[in-house]
Amino acid sequence: DAGVTQSPTHLIKTRGQQVTLRCSPKSGHDTVSWYQQALGQGPQFIFQYYEEEERQRGNFPDRFSGHQFPNYSSELNVNALLLGDSALYLCASSPRDRGPRGTGELFFGEGSRLTVL
């Protein structure tokens, strides 16, 4: 059973460029969340997708956008890259709550490390 897979694992971009990161959720999961983890920091929530729509969003500018496909995979797009966007981008999947409480467990991929020069 494959877990959460992300691609690419590493990439280098220059300021002003655009980047697309990809995520395939764990089998059986339909909800994907994206996090940014800067060096020495904990992960910060960017947004969450299910049913192909953005459902929640953290405190990130509109340069950060996403998409979810019918097979539940997801993309994170960042436009007009800044040096400060250099970070590990983590994708996490979960089964969407269908009751008052969910399992609460997010399954994380190994991340895509973005370096902006």
Added chain:
Amino acid sequence: AQSVTQPDIHITVSEGASLELRCNYSYGATPYLFWYVQSPGQGLQLLLKYFSGDTLVQGIKGFEAEFKRSQSSFNLRKPSVHWSDAAEYFCAVGGYGGSQGNLIFGKGTKLSVKP
């Protein structure tokens, strides 16, 4: 404001010694609390979680954590540390079961283990 504080940036313990990692949270509603571990080059793995009920929760790899509402704390413990426990540990808080995906993480505590 909702936040998680992990006061210790880096802790070093000897193999076989006990471990306690501290976590304090600030959250307006009933908190759902988590501990995750991240090894170098790896994603985050859930160690344990607390939603309600017994305030002492058991997790994987011999870890446990105790929820203390009066102190807004959720400290992680292990009675005997193994060299393979060296990693970074993150405390997180969320609401509505947490699987809504919007978790607030602390900055992490890096654990080093001396032989």
